[in-house]
Amino acid sequence: MITPPDVFKSLSDETRARATLLIASLGELCVCELMCALNDSQPKISRHLAQLRSIGMLLDRRQGQWVYYRLNPELPTWVSEMLEVTTQANAEWLQINVSRLQSMEDRPVRAAACC
Template sequence: MATNKNGEGTINALSFYKCLADETRLKCLLLMLNEGELCVCEFVSALALPQPKISRHLALLRQQELIQDRRQGQWVFYRVNPQLATWATNVLKNTLAANPEFIRENLAKLNEMGQRPERLSACCP
């Protein structure tokens, strides 16, 4: 990802909004923003979608550099890219704040999930 003079990532607005136009990708982004980071099994539980579909959407978000991943043993955790341009991060934050009901059911499913993977370190904001 190219960065601007403030060290933030630059993203093409059209690419950004195309990613947000898909309900699954938007929910993934908002869930990550709300939770800090999540693994694929948590997305599968929260969204009630098959793992291959979730993985395809996460791969696209990663390719567009909207998210980052980190490996921890058998787990791969995903989070919103901390280098994302401020304007793009603000769009996500404002969307979440103005539309909490959009992911309310998904958060409930996530919270009902049995054992969730433990994280050795807290996610970076």
């Protein structure tokens, strides 16, 4: 069970906060997309994503060479609502990251969802 200290401690880091809010607003993103959006290295991004995954905030899946992250659909309602409100209220704060992602060349193509 995810607790308030888990959530707030994990989101107290700017990289994890930005990654989580980008995923919350844009849906599933791969490590390379987050590297571009956050302008950071693969080891750093992966380490932060692993922390978010370890508390149950994110889920991952592998598709070929790519690892994609998404919000855990079983997050408690209070977490989902908090992320939604925070994302909407901070679009300007995330704009530089969204702009970088939109200008990314050769973004990976997601496979169609199964069944």
